[in-house]
Amino acid sequence: MKNVLKTIMAAAGLVGALVSPLAFASAASAETVKIGVAAEPYPPFSTPDASGNWSGWEIDFMHALCEDQKMDCQIVPVAWDGLIPALTSGQIDAIMSSMSHTKERAKTIDFSDKYYFGPVVILGPKGADLKATADSLADKIIGVQTATNYQRYVEKYFPKSTVKTYQTQDEVYQDLAAGRIDATIDGQIVSASFLKSPSGACCEVKDQVKIDNEIFGYGSSVGLRKGDDALKEKFNKAIANVRANGTYDKITKKYFDFDIYGN
Template structure:
């Protein structure tokens, strides 16, 4: 073989190795608890769902080597601030309270918060409808904050759960009268169980519910935030976002 060709091939190989080595590794925290249709492990333990597809698309666009890192939801912000993970992709709403501790990328989806009950309950998604009812919520969520602020004074009890699935199962069993969560998460639940229905969205409270969902980042990690923002805009523009989203939803969840 021509010596010049050998040298060229060797140099090309070294360049590929160097490029791989230079790829920035980002440990992306997701909630260890399943949260379909956004994140959940399959039978083989591989993480799947809309947010996993989103993460893969964004990281590919930004040329980042992203590694899924499951973390218990109620410890996911401390894991970020203590450098155990580098980003959070976990349906985390951008709120003023969270912005005191962490930064966020631009939003990547925005859907309403709703109330689900047993079918035919007659409950409405407001203080009057939830008077003397037992309401289930997942801890460390905007929904817990909302229920505590708006319904705790009228409810018979606010029951807190480590996972949304636990709250949903208590609704099925009749141990709570209602649950509050994101509309898409509860839509997946009521479609999988004929017991229950969504009775409507709660009145918006931007101070609690925030301005959409973003990627959580450490304060001052501006370079990574800019990479994510640029990538989010790019996949929205080039159609990648719509392409993977239509596997899960028949509407644009990006919202207003």
């Protein structure tokens, strides 16, 4: 009888040895969060190198949030206009790509608390007399990245202008530097990097646009699937913790000499 019991216990132990790694793997995979980032460079927030490694303010901030909540976060590059479809279809679990929380987007996805909100500006060639008004920009070619709030803003407030769309803001800046467009609209935080670059020597900030919250929303936030309240709570807790413990300021000082959190 003892031998039979030993055999049963040994078998149970073998099964446990086989099952446990699978159980642990399942638990680990449950903690994995796939975070979608726009595939194109968006310095100083997110930039990939030749090996596909990402760096930038938003990448550092992402790692801080994930560390705070003990989440295993994986970056998944996705074309900008494919980020929301990738989220709603389950290919990614969250979006962290300077995406503004707007009422229009909130019809499709949910958002965390904001983590930054910067001014929006008009950029153009040095010496050009351009203001953020419909008359000043009449008959001008304004370059914008497609499917962005900037495109919506230009189409609404500068109806006399010609809007030229691009897949990336990088391409917009290339054409601005080459003189193929007259102006562009972008966040002041991001445009600062362009203006400090060799190609950006051509241009300068012309004017700051009036913020329309219906278009620009209420700050850049983590995009989440509707109903994913547990993950939303984790990100909100992480954002609050990282801001409170000084990590937010420490990361920000690496890239900016001013506060980007905004009002």
